[in-house]
Amino acid sequence: MESTTKQASSRKRDQAASLNSRKTGGFWKLFKQQRYLYLMSLPFVIWAFIFSYVPLWGWLMAFQEYKPARSFFAQKWVGFDQFITLFQDQQFYLALRNTLAMSFLGLIFGFIFPVIFAILLNEVRGMIFKRTVQTVSYLPHFVSWVVVAGIVTKALSTDGGIINELLVSLHIIDQPIQFMAQGQWFWGIVTASDVWKEMGWSTIIYLAAITGIDQEQYEASRVDGAGRFRQMWHITLPGMRTTIIVLLIMSIGHLVSIGFEKQFLLGNNLVTDYSQVLDLYALKYGLEMNRYSYGTAISIFNSVISIILLFTANGIFKRTTKESIM
Amino acid sequence: MAANKAFNATRGDKIFDVCNTIIMCLVLIVTLYPFLNVLAISLNESSDTVKGGIHLIPRAFTLENYSVIFQYQGLLQGAQISILRTIVGTIFGLISASMLAFTLSRVDFQARKFISTFLALTMYVTAGLVPTFLLIRDLGMINSFWVYVLPGVVSAFNVFIIRSFIDGLPYALQESAKLDGANDFTIYLKVILPLCKPVLATIALFLAVGQWNSWFDTYLYNASAPEWTTLQYELMKVLQQSTQQSGAVNANDMAKQMASISPESIRMAITIVVTVPILVVYPFLQKYFVSGMTLGAVKA
Numbered sequence: 001m002e003s004t005t006k007q008a009s010s011r012k013r014d015q016a017a018s019l020n021s022r023k024t025g026g027f028w029k030l031f032k033q034q035r036y037l038y039l040m041s042l043p044f045v046i047w048a049f050i051f052s053y054v055p056l057w058g059w060l061m062a063f064q065e066y067k068p069a070r071s072f073f074a075q076k077w078v079g080f081d082q083f084i085t086l087f088q089d090q091q092f093y094l095a096l097r098n099t100l101a102m103s104f105l106g107l108i109f110g111f112i113f114p115v116i117f118a119i120l121l122n123e124v125r126g127m128i129f130k131r132t133v134q135t136v137s138y139l140p141h142f143v144s145w146v147v148v149a150g151i152v153t154k155a156l157s158t159d160g161g162i163i164n165e166l167l168v169s170l171h172i173i174d175q176p177i178q179f180m181a182q183g184q185w186f187w188g189i190v191t192a193s194d195v196w197k198e199m200g201w202s203t204i205i206y207l208a209a210i211t212g213i214d215q216e217q218y219e220a221s222r223v224d225g226a227g228r229f230r231q232m233w234h235i236t237l238p239g240m241r242t243t244i245i246v247l248l249i250m251s252i253g254h255l256v257s258i259g260f261e262k263q264f265l266l267g268n269n270l271v272t273d274y275s276q277v278l279d280l281y282a283l284k285y286g287l288e289m290n291r292y293s294y295g296t297a298i299s300i301f302n303s304v305i306s307i308i309l310l311f312t313a314n315g316i317f318k319r320t321t322k323e324s325i326m
Numbered sequence: 327m328a329a330n331k332a333f334n335a336t337r338g339d340k341i342f343d344v345c346n347t348i349i350m351c352l353v354l355i356v357t358l359y360p361f362l363n364v365l366a367i368s369l370n371e372s373s374d375t376v377k378g379g380i381h382l383i384p385r386a387f388t389l390e391n392y393s394v395i396f397q398y399q400g401l402l403q404g405a406q407i408s409i410l411r412t413i414v415g416t417i418f419g420l421i422s423a424s425m426l427a428f429t430l431s432r433v434d435f436q437a438r439k440f441i442s443t444f445l446a447l448t449m450y451v452t453a454g455l456v457p458t459f460l461l462i463r464d465l466g467m468i469n470s471f472w473v474y475v476l477p478g479v480v481s482a483f484n485v486f487i488i489r490s491f492i493d494g495l496p497y498a499l500q501e502s503a504k505l506d507g508a509n510d511f512t513i514y515l516k517v518i519l520p521l522c523k524p525v526l527a528t529i530a531l532f533l534a535v536g537q538w539n540s541w542f543d544t545y546l547y548n549a550s551a552p553e554w555t556t557l558q559y560e561l562m563k564v565l566q567q568s569t570q571q572s573g574a575v576n577a578n579d580m581a582k583q584m585a586s587i588s589p590e591s592i593r594m595a596i597t598i599v600v601t602v603p604i605l606v607v608y609p610f611l612q613k614y615f616v617s618g619m620t621l622g623a624v625k626a
Contacts, residue, residue, distance in 0.1 A: 030436055036510035041429040041441055044422045048480040051461070052448040058457025117353070120346055133350045135612060136357050142604045144539035146558050150565045150597055151360040154590075160378035162363065196356070201619075208620040228342050261542065265562065282455045287546075292456050299454020 062297040068290070082297040092298075094273055095281040098187075102263070102277065103255040105191040110202065111248060113195050115240065118206035119232050134207075137200025145197075149265035152193045156180055180266075183274035190262050190275075205247065206240055213239035245317055252313035255306065278302050361601070368392070368594040375591045391595040400552065400560060401596070408538060408557040411474040415537040416530050418479045423529055424522065426480070427488035428514045445482040462547060469551035474543055478536075484529050487618060491525040492518060528618025531611045535604060557600050564593055 031038065062082050064075040086092050117137070124130040140148065155162050156179040164176035179185045217235050226234070260279035267275030276284075278298060286295015362382050367375055368391055370384040379385075395401055429435055430442050453461075458477075467473040495518070503513050519526070541558035548554040608615075 027436070034435060034510070036514075037429045037432060037435050038437065040425040040511065040514065041435075041437065044426050044480050045441055045444060047422070048445060048448055048482075051477045051480070052452070055453030055457040055461045056451065058453055058460055061457070061460075120349060123342070123346055124350060125343065129347075129350070133354055135609060136354055138608065138612070139357060139361070139605070142535050142539075142608050143601055144541065144558050146539075146541055146562045146565065147597055147601055150561070150593070151364065153565070154364070154594075155360060160380075162359070162381075200357070204616055204619045227336070227338055264542075265566075279455060286456050287459055292460065295456035296454065299456060302454065303451070 066293040099277040114202035140197040141201035186274040209243040372589040372591040404557040412537040416533040419533040423484040431492040527614040
């Protein structure tokens with residue numbers, strides 16, 4: 001990995017040098033020379049500006065009492081009132097709790113399972129079997145959450161759901177459990193479905209990291225009499241370290257903003273106290289009730305938390321493991 | 327590794343191999359069973375399904391469920407829109423990502439630094455649900471087909487994946503084309519695009535799957551425009567109504583009709599119809615997306 005990066009950077013230097021020698025005029029001359037490059041990129045830059053940057057202007061709404069019929073300048077400015085209302089709402093704290101709980105659960109299990117699966121898959125001897133398992137394990141990633149939610153609901157249902165059937169026939173429980181109707185199961189259901197859907201897919205990157213490990217290390221450890229578990233623990237796992245940490249930091253940045261899709265699709269009226277997350281809260285209390293300013297305040301709060309988490313995590317990892325993405 | 331097998335085969339290793347094989351088989355079963363179960367139920371007579379106990383093999387085989395759902399106008403309409411948005415969205419996304427990636431791969435391009443920072447920021451700063459909704463509304467894209475395609479045309483992540491692929495191509499190819507008198511656009515079209523086939527296939531798969539699987543934009547923007555409904559959205563309504571008796575969202579007639587008469591077999595048949603296109607495509611593109619994912623992760 002390192003050698004290819006080096007190659008690329010030296011190649012880039014050569015490329016830049018060869019081009020700089022041809023560079024003769026000032027900005028406009030070069031601009032004219034590169035008109036096709038501009039033609040190919042500028043339309044999409046403007047596009048990205050419209051769809052990604054223009055909405056940021058809407059953040060100002062959070063400090064207004066936005067009324068749809070009025071122009072921007074005729075809006076009433078209310079300062080932090082929206083945020084104060086937000087922080088006084090009991091529902092908001094429930095949504096925040098649920099968001100953080102499901103994010104952290106997803107983060108923990110969304111890391112542990114793919115890493116273990118990648119290590120174990122790497123140890124499978126039969127190539128055909130290994131490929132089959134890998135191919136099948138990607139499958140759920142490509143299926144929509146709508147379908148997955150349907151499958152999960154079916155599997156957990158009380159009449160003929162496979163999970164209840166199994167548990168009853170193994171005499172672990174006497175009566176089928178109404179998983180989907182009880183709040184205390186909801187976080188677990190969301191986390192488990194997430195692991196089921198994405199485990200195989202996440203494994204791709206870890207397997208690539210394992211492939212990059214020097215095979216001689218395994219040979220050497222074998223000569224020293226290390227068993228399979230010792231090899232996994234002392235060679236494979238440390239070899240994946242950089243990849244794991246980079247991915248971990250990236251997903252921490254997205255902690256608060258990950259997923260309302262699962263919660264929307266798997267949730268129902270009976271479990272709202274556990275299924276309501278910040279984005280759904282913004283949807284329900286901001287958009288559907290036309291309280292646009294309030295909804296925007298929720299989104300801003302969401303972003304601020306994401307950024308704080310990202311910097312904190314990055315700082316911690318920088319200090320403890322010398323790895324960072326910034 | 328195979329060469330070391332004899333050397334390596336201690337008793338502990340054998341036990342480990344057996345356990346590992348069992349674990350892998352469990353993963354296979356847990357992943358595949360739900361799909362096969364859905365398939366079995368969709369091929370079973372609805373009246374018989376109610377009795378329960380269908381696992382992998384339909385007990386009373388029938389294609390009735392499928393012929394029933396294909397008679398619903400809404401479903402066919404949804405299928406058409408889903409296919410259309412997948413094709414159009416994928417083409418738009420591929421053009422934008424490959425063009426941007428090509429210009430950003432050119433070290434001599436003046437605006438390169440600016441554009442890549444500008445794009446990278448879009449990955450981390452997002453306005454949120456309400457401002458985005460208001461923008462789409464102000465652009466007049468509510469209740470239109472274009473809301474599926476236009477907002478997502480530029481994706482920074484895809485641009486960066488393709489760029490790192492182009493970075494790995496020999497620059498001499500571009501230079502010699504230039505000496506032959508090709509302009510930058512011709513180089514993009516004739517030199518770069520043909521060489522980028524593997525990564526373009528990866529991105530095409532990402533885009534197509536994203537388009538095909540998306541339902542929230544229909545829910546948010548086109549819920550009151552039955553002519554722009556999508557398959558995923560219809561499936562979502564049917565499934566939601568079956569789990570929530572309360573009747574969740576502004577269901578149109580078709581979903582109501584479906585929910586009131588749709589037994590489990592019919593819901594499962596719709597699920598299969600929605601899922602099959604993806605199951606057909608992904609094994610063929612596997613070798614591409616594995617390398618594409620790895621590439622993207624290393625650079626990201």
